[in-house]
Amino acid sequence: MTFKLNLMKKLIYPLLAAVVLTAISACGGGEIVPVDLSIVPNPVSVLGCGKSVNIQENPAVKTRINKKMGAEEYYLDTHKGRIEITAGSEAGVFWARQTLAQMVAQCGDVLPGVRIHDYPKFPYRGAHLDCCRHFFSVDEVKQFIDILALHKINVFHWHLTEDQGWRAEIKQYPKLTEVGSVRKETLVGHYGSNTYDGTPYGGFYTQDEMRDVVTYAAERFITVVPEIEMPGHASAALASYPELGCRGKDYPYEVQTTWGVFPEVFCAGNPETVTFLEGVLDEICDIFPSEYIHIGGDEAPREEWEKCPKCQALMKEKGFTREAELQSYLITTVEQYLAGKGRKIIGWDEILEGGVSQNATVMSWRGAKGGIEAAKLGNDVIMTPNSYFYFDYYQTKGREENGEPLAIGGCLPLRKCYEFDPYDQLDDDEKAHIKGIQANLWTEYIATFDHVQHMVLPRMAALAEVAWNPEGRTDYDAFVGRIEKGLLPIYCERGYHYADYAFKGIE
Ligand SMILES: [Zn+2]
Structure with missing residues (x-):
């Protein structure tokens, strides 16, 4: 199992990229994981929730290109018990993988079942x-x-x-x-x-x-x-x-x-x-x-x-x-x-x-x-x-x-x-x-x-x-919370020398 987890991390982490911090509060292992929509920022929208996904059993991420979508736009689906990405181009797939890396950093082996829709505002x-x-x-x-x-x-x-x-x-x-x-x-x-x-x-x-x-x-x-x-x-x-x-x-x-x-x-x-x-x-x-x-x-x-x-x-x-x-x-x-x-x-x-x-x-x-x-x-x-x-x-x-x-x-x-x-x-x-x-x-x-x-x-x-x-x-504290949950573990894993003032509330 550890090997599969490492394989998953190898798949995700080198494909670094991404912010739209996916703020998903519940990371439990139940079949249906409720998602607190109030803490999910725009433009990320969580379109629904369902069956959680155990990434140890899902080393592969299924991807699909839909050219009708914006080039960098993507959907990231985990709500059917598997991981799927649909994007307008390979760039969108890449950004979706960064969001996925943040979900893994935040939630560990069992991801909540969600459907995320995201796209950048600036090219x-x-x-x-x-x-x-x-x-x-x-x-x-x-x-x-x-x-x-x-x-x-x-x-x-x-x-x-x-x-x-x-x-x-x-x-x-x-x-x-x-x-x-x-x-x-x-x-x-x-x-x-x-x-x-x-x-x-x-x-x-x-x-x-x-x-x-x-x-x-x-x-x-x-x-x-x-x-x-x-x-x-x-x-x-x-x-x-x-x-x-x-x-x-x-x-x-x-x-x-x-x-x-x-x-x-x-x-x-x-x-x-x-x-x-x-x-x-x-x-x-x-x-x-x-x-x-x-x-x-x-x-x-x-x-x-x-x-x-x-x-x-x-x-x-x-x-x-x-x-x-x-x-x-x-x-x-x-x-x-x-x-x-x-x-x-x-x-x-x-x-x-x-x-x-x-x-x-x-x-x-x-x-x-x-x-x-x-x-x-x-x-x-x-x-x-x-x-x-x-x-x-x-x-x-x-x-x-x-x-x-x-x-x-x-x-x-x-x-x-x-x-x-x-x-x-x-x-x-x-x-x-x-x-x-x-x-x-x-x-x-x-x-x-x-x-x-x-x-x-x-x-x-x-x-x-x-x-x-x-x-x-409009919610700075929620933003800092999302950095702490979704990015800080990645900063730490990579040994980045980040400034911790923000997390300590020092101004
Ligand atoms: Zn001159």
Whole structure:
């Protein structure tokens, strides 16, 4: 019997993924198990209940595809004394298996007989990992993808280039990794400490490794969206190819050793910059089949453009009156280049400044304001406000006395993440432009993968809850109860270093 149980777990657990925590109270072994519908959240609906199922006697899960259903929609049936999944596609089957894993975690060998109907509200449900400020191995990136899968998150936004390190092998531009992937040292402690560790730090992913990650994610119905930053956050690229900066080839650009926003940006007036970016994106598109390519666009100071003869000459030629139009010109040029390859751009909300094509999707990070503005302009939006979904922020108000590790700042308790309303201030037409939500994990102060887990768990469950059910979330305590019953056992089994503040009621 133990063998069969292990077989069942092997069947379910590796197929990690899922949140819509199935909150089923009764887990007894009777023939008919009553289900308390009041504790089952939308959009999960329990359509009926009946005979319970002993999973030791049911190692196989019967699956069926019904193409009339939404691609990610599923029914999970256990009420006929066996386990059946019906879904619109294999992705829906996969999400149903995650719900099943949560039922097993909660109920053990005997599952209550229920029929669950579920589907996500957003087609884009993302989580971002910054692998530049600190580098995470391919194995750790795969573990991060496992965490996404468990929570039914279907996009991994992979932040690959930054001031502090360029992490993606580009064969046409080998210095990006030979030079740009290593910084000579790293800031110790908080921003402004002015103390450095004196130790070189680096790492990068080969193209084969990135392809391996894409395949691993695809097996879990997760799309990898790569991010190549432009025109700012470019110090590592400029340290590798200084001729692409406004200060020119003789300027000693360096891979940055501290955090923040730096004046060094790509020279918009140098045609070689466009050649370079297109060459990089050619290789990125070969590795990543995603429809979306993230081109950054955030935090790009313009003072160098104001002083640069090449940038000023281009402004004159184009009739631009503001440097913001140079950013818009660069982003639009890249957007059109990628459109020729059948791809679409996503950029941080600064891409709205100076004007942006309606084909661009805007990732709203400075609160929800950029997203609201973009939706009103008719652009598609991914809501990723720092005020709700920046998982690098602290998790409790009493952060020091609670023993939280050093973080960038802010305060985002689980409850606040749970309360995010992605539709706030939007009318129905504008709501249609909200294609999804995402959490971001910037890693200036996160050097180990254990620490990554601490920052994203259990807040990832709140992200999933909003992504699958943006309306009608009214019972925070029930939500925490469902994490405790349906996810915590899985976190423990896998040895995840989750933050336990939420379960202890610490704020
Ligand atoms: Zn310039």
